[in-house]
Amino acid sequence: MKAMRLHDVGVFTLDNVEKPMPKGNEILIKVNACGICGSDIPRVYELGTRVYPVTLGHEFSGTVCEVGNEEDKKLIGKKVAIFPIIPCKKCVNCQTGNYAQCENYQYLGSRNDGGFAEYCLVPSRWHLIFSNNIETSIEDLALVEPATVAQHAIRKSNLRAGENIVIIGAGPIGILAARWAKIFGANDIILMEIDKVKIDFAKKLGLNVVDVNDSECIEFIKMKMKNINVVIEGTGTTSGINNAIELVSTFGRIVMMGNPHKDTQIKLQNHSLILRKEINLIGIWNSYYVDFPFNEWKYTVKSIDDKILKVDDLITHKSSLLNLKSMFDKIYNKEISICKAIYSDNIL
Numbered sequence: 558m559k560a561m562r563l564h565d566v567g568v569f570t571l572d573n574v575e576k577p578m579p580k581g582n583e584i585l586i587k588v589n590a591c592g593i594c595g596s597d598i599p600r601v602y603e604l605g606t607r608v609y610p611v612t613l614g615h616e617f618s619g620t621v622c623e624v625g626n627e628e629d630k631k632l633i634g635k636k637v638a639i640f641p642i643i644p645c646k647k648c649v650n651c652q653t654g655n656y657a658q659c660e661n662y663q664y665l666g667s668r669n670d671g672g673f674a675e676y677c678l679v680p681s682r683w684h685l686i687f688s689n690n691i692e693t694s695i696e697d698l699a700l701v702e703p704a705t706v707a708q709h710a711i712r713k714s715n716l717r718a719g720e721n722i723v724i725i726g727a728g729p730i731g732i733l734a735a736r737w738a739k740i741f742g743a744n745d746i747i748l749m750e751i752d753k754v755k756i757d758f759a760k761k762l763g764l765n766v767v768d769v770n771d772s773e774c775i776e777f778i779k780m781k782m783k784n785i786n787v788v789i790e791g792t793g794t795t796s797g798i799n800n801a802i803e804l805v806s807t808f809g810r811i812v813m814m815g816n817p818h819k820d821t822q823i824k825l826q827n828h829s830l831i832l833r834k835e836i837n838l839i840g841i842w843n844s845y846y847v848d849f850p851f852n853e854w855k856y857t858v859k860s861i862d863d864k865i866l867k868v869d870d871l872i873t874h875k876s877s878l879l880n881l882k883s884m885f886d887k888i889y890n891k892e893i894s895i896c897k898a899i900y901s902d903n904i905l
């Protein structure tokens with residue numbers, strides 16, 4: 558089978574590798590779609606991975622095609638989204654169901670072979686989230702991971718019906734967070750973005766977007782919203798975190814979702830504002846994947862199945878495996894501006 562494998566920083570090639578055979582609890586997935594995550598670009602060109610070679614891609618969906626266990630045979634042909642974290646299930650965080658906080662995890666698409674391939678071997682059916690609507694497109698299921706991260710941010714913000722929310726960053730997760738905010742009953746929702754193409758894209762989707770390049774943007778939002786109960790900080794930048802602190806109302810909540818940039822700094826007067834306004838700073842990491850008290854991944858798939866959450870209009874670019882490296886290059890070199898780019902086995 559063909560797989561896009563990282564051999565070293567910058568060495569990302571389409572290889573012919575042996576098609577895996579599932580044994581025991583393992584499940585073989587025919588990959589139908591796999592999203593390019595914002596984290597995949599630095600992973601390929603700057604940071605690399607811990608293991609080489611490795612097939613990248615952690616935002617994927619597919620069809621169960623072979624199983625190791627007789628009792629899993631009934632799963633063959635089912636379309637699924639995949640939970641890519643392989644937790645150790647031994648550490649204290651795993652024992653309490655907090656798999657995103659596992660201290661010794663494996664990960665499909667960075668430490669283990671992932672979804673930029675024709676097939677992917679998954680350790681067991683535990684990783685599969687089943688879609689129950691034949692109308693749900695398999696490409697939509699490749700957006701379950703970013704959609705669930707966005708849902709987790711809104712859930713952790715404790716957003717209540719009628720509250721106002723500002724989301725900093727209008728990439729795919731920011732837009733999805735805005736959609737979840739609506740589902741959770743938000744009153745006014747405003748996105749902030751610096752990139753003109755992203756601003757236009759989000760506006761075309763009917764969202765309220767404020768241009769961060771406008772020096773009066775903070776005053777403008779404060780005037781429009783008056784009470785800003787929640788800010789989701791999705792950029793990890795100095796301007797993002799400082800804007801969040803300046804915007805949020807007294808006793809408000811800031812969800813810190815964006816990975817920090819190298820030199821992110823909170824201004825002295827804003828450090829003081831955190832205290833004066835008694836702001837709640839809420840760090841989040843990934844998502845929650847256990848049925849009790851609540852499985853966010855299953856709820857994302859159900860919301861897509863029930864057409865409560867729309868995701869398909871975020872896919873702006875599609876590629877075959879053959880042309881995937883060239884799409885990565887174009888994204889890295891900023892030759893194209895994407896919302897969500899995916900590998901789809903539908904594209905020749």
Ligand SMILES: [Zn+2]
Nearest residue numbers: 594595616702
């Ligand atoms: Zn991702």
Ligand SMILES: [Zn+2]
Nearest residue numbers: 645648651659
């Ligand atoms: Zn663990």
